[in-house]
Amino acid sequence: xxxxxxxxxxxxxxxxxxxxxxPEHTQPKKPxxxxxxxxxxADTLLAIGDVSTTIIVLKQPGGYERNPxxxxxxxxxxxxxxxxxxxxxxxxxxxxxxxxxSQNKFLRKxxxxxxxxxxxxxxxxxxxxxHALRSQR
Numbered sequence: 001x002x003x004x005x006x007x008x009x010x011x012x013x014x015x016x017x018x019x020x021x022x023p024e025h026t027q028p029k030k031p032x033x034x035x036x037x038x039x040x041x042a043d044t045l046l047a048i049g050d051v052s053t054t055i056i057v058l059k060q061p062g063g064y065e066r067n068p069x070x071x072x073x074x075x076x077x078x079x080x081x082x083x084x085x086x087x088x089x090x091x092x093x094x095x096x097x098x099x100x101x102s103q104n105k106f107l108r109k110x111x112x113x114x115x116x117x118x119x120x121x122x123x124x125x126x127x128x129x130x131h132a133l134r135s136q137r
Contacts, residue, residue, distance in 0.1 A: 031100045031108070040093045043115045046122035047089040051082050053129025060136055067125065092118055 057063040058074060065071045073084050092114055100111035 031111075035112070036097060036100060039112060039115045039119075040096075043093060043119045043122070044086070044089055046119050046126060047085055050122040050125040050129065051085045053126050053133070055081070057129050057132050060133070063132065063136075066128065070125075089118060089122075 054065060054070070054074065055078060058065065065074045073081055076084065096111050096114045099107040099114070102108055102111075
C-alpha cells in the first residue's frame with residue numbers, strides 16, 4: 001500500500017514539474033510593419049504606373065485596353081479612372097492589412113499573397129503598355 005501511495009505521489013510531482021515547464025499561452029508575434037509598408041508602397045506605385053501607361057496608350061490612335069476587367073473603367077473620365085484604380089488597390093491593401101493582423105493563423109501567414117498578385121498584374125500591365133508605346137513609334 002505504501003508503494004502505491006509513493007507511486008501516486010511521484011507521478012503527481014512529475015506532473016506538477018512538467019506543468020511548470022510548459023510555456024503559457026503564447027501570443028502571436030507582432031506583424032512586421034516594415035514588410036507591409038514596402039509591399040503596399042510598391043503595389044501602389046505599380047498601380048499608378050499601370051494607369052499612367054494605359055492613359056498614354058489610350059490617347060494614341062488605335063490604342064485600347066486589352067484587360068476585359070479594366071476596360072469598363074477606361075471609359076470613365078481620366079480623374080475618375082485614376083481614382084477608381086487607386087481605390088481598388090487601397091481596398092486590396094486594407095484587406096491584406098486586416099489579414100496580417102488577424103487571429104487566424106492561415107490568414108496571418110498568407111496576407112502577402114493579395115498584394116503580390118496585384119503587383120505582378122500591375123507590373124505586367126505596365127510592361128505591356130510600355131511595349132505598346134514602343135511598337136507604335
